[in-house]
Amino acid sequence: MSDLGNKEIFAKNLRYYMSKNKKDRNDICRDLKIPYSTLTDWYNGNIYPRIDKIELLANYFNIRKSDLVENKEKQMSDNKRIFPLLGVVKAGYNYLASENIIGYVAIDKNLPDPENYFALKVTGDSMQPVLYEDDLVIVHKQDDIESGQIGIILVDNEEATVKKIIKHENWIELIAFNSYYPSKKLDKNTKFKIIGKVVEARISKIFE
Secondary structure: OOOOOOHHHHHHHHHHHHHHOOOOHHHHHHHHOOOHHHHHHHHOOOOOOOHHHHHHHHHHHOOOHHHHHOOHHHHOOOOOEEEEEEOOOOOOOOOOOHHHEEEEEEEOOOOOOHHHEEEEEOOOOOOOOOOOOOOEEEEEEOOOOOOOOEEEEEEOOOOOEEEEEEEOOOOEEEEOOOOOOOOEEEOOOOOEEEEEEEEEEEOHHHHO
């Protein structure tokens, strides 16, 4: 069955190319003279755009029309594992919900529980020179990791952060690789939650 006309697939692809090109809805509406409400309906998968609007967006992102309308997951090889790529991880909602997925990542590994992996785009410079802005990390979902491993952790209901986690007797320490950022101590009085272990990192230019 053709993916043409599939609103959800188009919405996921649109969100992916918006994130990749660092464009928000206001940018696109201003540049292409598209009503904000119309773009929001495309973005949320409520309606499917006309073919001329798909072509307009494809030219804007310098991609093919098929890149916007075809299922990226189907296009990837069957011998690869496919994981959702998230823009951010926040507390208080299902971070693997479809509206937070900006694309998909393929891994050439035979993993026993692929449903428990996701990819996350790095923001900020606290993990330089190991991880840079827009690099990707592959994360295994788990609520605990061993001391010294790199994990994804939610602190005080903010967005998740990527840090090296050191465990002490009654507290844990979050360590940034960038020496400009001091380590952070989390004790029983701090609300935090480990949500995964980083198992692989990829530099962003691989995906250009």
